Amino acid sequence: MRSKLKPEKIFQLYFPIVAILAALLLTAIVISVMGFNFVEAIQALFVGAFGSLGAIGETLNKATPVILTGLSYAIAQKCGIINLGAEGQLYMGALAATIVGTNLNGTPSVIHITITLIAGFLGGALYGIIVGLLKNLFDASELITTIMLNYIAMAFCGWCISFPLKDTEATSNFPQSRAVLESVQLPRLISGTRLHAGIILAVLAIVFYYVFLKYTKKGFEMRTIGLSRSVAQNAGMRLSTTSLLAIFIAGGFAGLGGAIELLGVQFRLINAFSLNFGFDGIAVALLGNSNALGIGLSGILFGALRSGSNRMQMITKLPVAVIYMIQSFIILFVIGRSMFDFRKLRVYKRFAKRKMLQGEKT
Amino acid sequence: MAYLDMKNVSKSFGTLVALDNVSLSVQKGTIHALLGENGAGKSTLMNILYGMYQQNEGTIYLDNEEIDIKDSKTALDHGIGMVHQHFTLVPPLTVIENVILGYDKISRVGLQLQKAAKRFEELCQRFNMDISPWAVVEDLSIGQQQRLEILKALFRDVSLLILDEPTAVLTPQETETLFSLLKQLTDEGLTIIFITHKLAEVMNICDCCTVLRNGRVVSEVAVSEIESKEQLASMMVGSNVDLIIHKEEAQTGDVILSVEELCFDDEDRVRRVDDISLAVKSGEILGVCGVDGNGQSELIRCIMGLLHPTGGSISICGEDVTGKTTREVLNHHVSHIPEDRLKMAMIKEFTVNENLALMAYRDQQYGRFGFMNWKWITEQNIKICEEYNVKTQGMHVPAGTLSGGNQQKMVVGRELDREPTLLIAVHPSRGLDVGATKYIQNRLIQERDRGAAILLVSTELDEILELSDRIIVLYRGRAMSTMQRKAATREHLGLLMAGISPKNTTVTPVTM
Numbered sequence: 001m002r003s004k005l006k007p008e009k010i011f012q013l014y015f016p017i018v019a020i021l022a023a024l025l026l027t028a029i030v031i032s033v034m035g036f037n038f039v040e041a042i043q044a045l046f047v048g049a050f051g052s053l054g055a056i057g058e059t060l061n062k063a064t065p066v067i068l069t070g071l072s073y074a075i076a077q078k079c080g081i082i083n084l085g086a087e088g089q090l091y092m093g094a095l096a097a098t099i100v101g102t103n104l105n106g107t108p109s110v111i112h113i114t115i116t117l118i119a120g121f122l123g124g125a126l127y128g129i130i131v132g133l134l135k136n137l138f139d140a141s142e143l144i145t146t147i148m149l150n151y152i153a154m155a156f157c158g159w160c161i162s163f164p165l166k167d168t169e170a171t172s173n174f175p176q177s178r179a180v181l182e183s184v185q186l187p188r189l190i191s192g193t194r195l196h197a198g199i200i201l202a203v204l205a206i207v208f209y210y211v212f213l214k215y216t217k218k219g220f221e222m223r224t225i226g227l228s229r230s231v232a233q234n235a236g237m238r239l240s241t242t243s244l245l246a247i248f249i250a251g252g253f254a255g256l257g258g259a260i261e262l263l264g265v266q267f268r269l270i271n272a273f274s275l276n277f278g279f280d281g282i283a284v285a286l287l288g289n290s291n292a293l294g295i296g297l298s299g300i301l302f303g304a305l306r307s308g309s310n311r312m313q314m315i316t317k318l319p320v321a322v323i324y325m326i327q328s329f330i331i332l333f334v335i336g337r338s339m340f341d342f343r344k345l346r347v348y349k350r351f352a353k354r355k356m357l358q359g360e361k362t
Numbered sequence: 363m364a365y366l367d368m369k370n371v372s373k374s375f376g377t378l379v380a381l382d383n384v385s386l387s388v389q390k391g392t393i394h395a396l397l398g399e400n401g402a403g404k405s406t407l408m409n410i411l412y413g414m415y416q417q418n419e420g421t422i423y424l425d426n427e428e429i430d431i432k433d434s435k436t437a438l439d440h441g442i443g444m445v446h447q448h449f450t451l452v453p454p455l456t457v458i459e460n461v462i463l464g465y466d467k468i469s470r471v472g473l474q475l476q477k478a479a480k481r482f483e484e485l486c487q488r489f490n491m492d493i494s495p496w497a498v499v500e501d502l503s504i505g506q507q508q509r510l511e512i513l514k515a516l517f518r519d520v521s522l523l524i525l526d527e528p529t530a531v532l533t534p535q536e537t538e539t540l541f542s543l544l545k546q547l548t549d550e551g552l553t554i555i556f557i558t559h560k561l562a563e564v565m566n567i568c569d570c571c572t573v574l575r576n577g578r579v580v581s582e583v584a585v586s587e588i589e590s591k592e593q594l595a596s597m598m599v600g601s602n603v604d605l606i607i608h609k610e611e612a613q614t615g616d617v618i619l620s621v622e623e624l625c626f627d628d629e630d631r632v633r634r635v636d637d638i639s640l641a642v643k644s645g646e647i648l649g650v651c652g653v654d655g656n657g658q659s660e661l662i663r664c665i666m667g668l669l670h671p672t673g674g675s676i677s678i679c680g681e682d683v684t685g686k687t688t689r690e691v692l693n694h695h696v697s698h699i700p701e702d703r704l705k706m707a708m709i710k711e712f713t714v715n716e717n718l719a720l721m722a723y724r725d726q727q728y729g730r731f732g733f734m735n736w737k738w739i740t741e742q743n744i745k746i747c748e749e750y751n752v753k754t755q756g757m758h759v760p761a762g763t764l765s766g767g768n769q770q771k772m773v774v775g776r777e778l779d780r781e782p783t784l785l786i787a788v789h790p791s792r793g794l795d796v797g798a799t800k801y802i803q804n805r806l807i808q809e810r811d812r813g814a815a816i817l818l819v820s821t822e823l824d825e826i827l828e829l830s831d832r833i834i835v836l837y838r839g840r841a842m843s844t845m846q847r848k849a850a851t852r853e854h855l856g857l858l859m860a861g862i863s864p865k866n867t868t869v870t871p872v873t874m
Contacts (some may be wrong), residue, residue, distance in 0.1 A: 231720065235688075
């Protein structure tokens with residue numbers, strides 16, 4: 001089933017790249033009007049993201065959670081579910097990982113890391129299941145339930161770190177959990193950088209996503225349901241159980257993202273644990289068109305924007321918020337992609353017509 | 363010179379040439395048939411005439427005057443009206459509201475319904491039609507709705523009327539009524555273009571016939587010069603076609619499907635299936651005949667486990683499957699060719715390969731341990747495509763790129779390849795050209811001879827009569843009658859389809 005690189009495949013890259021370029025152009029205009037130097041800013045951004053081994057490590061670290069939340073959105077979407085709840089699922093995953101990661105002292109490192117990650121996956125997955133059950137039992141729209149469950153998850157985590165899981169030995173009264181044990185912290189991949197093993201897990205998750213959807217019967221069922229519930233029904237597929245599985249895996253991806261962020265970067269669960277990872281994941285999935293490789297690449301792009309922004313702010317005094325502007329422009333252009341469809345342009349139509357007429361004459 | 367002259371019209375969509383130098387001339391006061399298979403360009407040509415598309419080349423003359431039709435409003439201004447295959451009526455509005463929709467010649471300010479209604483009633487009287495202007499459209503029968511569509515065009519003073527496959531949804535009697543109306547219209551000087559792919563209709567009511575094939579005019583003949591249907595069919599298809607179905611006496615075996623006293627009420631508690639009992643034996647075809655929407659699709663959905671029956675029972679091979687899931691029904695070796703291919707049987711975005719795997723993918727052969735063995739599946743699917751003549755650019759192109767006929771062959775191939783014990787075929791040849799239709803019909807006979815029990819649902823009387831061994835007629839969810847094929851005649855079936863039992867000739871009371 002190996003398909004060669006066909007023109008259509010390359011064409012898939014057209015819209016995301018045009019969207020990114022258009023977003024940069026628009027940002028350049030805004031920045032220039034504000035009186036900053038765009039070239040300088042973008043240079044600083046690029047160097048900040050890819051300029052050194054350390055910078056690249058930072059970029060990949062930042063890419064990891066958004067790749068996982070991107071996969072979360074994408075796999076649910078393939079099954080026809082709009083999962084806006086990756087943020088909450090990520091928190092619940094991080095919470096489960098915190099409980100396991102701060103306890104079980106003396107467990108060998110590899111085993112401890114493994115079960116902590118599994119706990120993170122399950123935390124998010126079981127939280128995702130709630131959405132599926134509400135949908136199956138009461139036909140509740142997941143657009144509403146996922147958003148609402150986000151707030152519940154954040155508030156619940158806030159309560160946990162203020163009371164049962166609160167780090168009582170800390171000097172400040174700041175609500176935070178104890179730090180996870182050293183044995184569960186993810187190993188650094190390159191010494192001298194902060195790059196941790198999370199990115200490997202993210203790549204594995206991407207491979208899993210691809211193989212699962214393309215080569216398993218459950219994945220085939222999910223794609224069928226996502227495109228046509230009536231066809232799936234007619235083919236004897238079990239809509240509700242398969243949808244439950246989809247949201248289970250979706251929640252699991254997000255939960256795993258939370259666990260990795262905890263074990264690789266933050267070590268403690270705090271109130272603003274997620275830096276909007278859940279919602280950036282939606283953007284990553286959209287830009288990547290829910291394609292395995294696309295999600296990986298756009299995840300890295302989003303990671304680069306984040307890690308480069310600090311240097312950009314330092315050098316050009318341009319506020320970090322500019323990054324959010326670029327991100328939103330990208331999303332707007334991805335959603336409004338048809339405006340870049342040159343096949344619809346009048347100039348192109350005229351050109352095509354002339355070409356066709358010439359072809360007829362010869 | 364003719365009343366309407368379309369000269370050297372060409373139209374292409376992208377690289378696809380839909381019409382290639384087509385000329386059509388229609389005499390005033392005649393019924394001119396436009397005959398061709400699906401995709402031959404009939405509709406494109408008429409859509410150009412009605413202003414839905416613009417031609418790339420060519421000119422249109424009406425009454426010796428060159429006209430430029432920018433949109434359907436211009437077309438109407440020139441007196442060209444069109445009745446589409448799918449009605450363009452708003453069901454909850456009244457008849458008169460529908461009639462004046464988009465028409466501002468009565469009054470530019472306000473609706474002036476009374477004034478319009480008066481004119482409409484005069485029109486009805488002139489053509490002996492009994493439609494109240496104040497009736498709500500959704501209460502009208504399909505036949506009435508169609509006559510309303512025609513009246514709507516007449517109300518706008520059209521002199522040229524285009525009818526796109528007008529008989530597709532009518533019973534034989536309703537068709538007769540329509541035909542006599544058309545005759546009356548031409549007597550009054552109206553010109554009619556009649557799009558169809560039914561040969562009998564051309565022979566029956568048309569004066570002249572233009573045959574299109576692959577976007578070109580193949581021939582233009584006066585109907586009086588046509589010798590036989592076969593001659594028309596071969597013009598249409600481009601080769602000699604065998605219109606005869608090869609069928610021998612049925613060798614029936616055990617009862618495979620048995621439905622007893624089945625009832626189904628929909629969400630609004632309307633009884634859609636009313637006390638239907640039927641049995642299909644191995645090796646026979648039971649034809650379910652009736653006008654669309656008389657309970658056929660609900661009956662099939664109940665059998666397939668897609669709907670829960672309100673009462674009664676269904677058993678397959680002696681096992682009770684009432685209220686079982688679709689998966690359990692399918693496990694009894696049941697194949698289903700659904701009524702709506704795009705909605706129920708295939709996914710346009712999926713590749714041909716994936717679509718062909720849709721029904722049997724659960725099978726161990728399709729892959730073990732929950733995986734899909736795409737290599738094996740592809741080999742298998744290539745065989746299906748070859749055996750069932752599915753023309754595709756490859757196994758990995760989206761199924762949406764296939765023509766309608768090939769999509770249907772793909773679905774039929776997938777269902778028959780599983781060698782079903784029970785085959786449920788709903789409109790298996792709807793929207794297909796003559797060649798593909800005959801092909802699929804012969805495949806169904808082959809399946810019957812192999813020993814499958816077949817339940818065939820069709821609105822085409824010809825198809826029912828040609829294929830069935832026994833026939834059951836549905837009207838408003840009820841079985842009007844079950845009979846042997848030999849005992850059935852078109853007229854008899856037509857009356858039953860309209861809810862009239864020929865013995866006492868009373869209309870069965872409406873219970874809805």
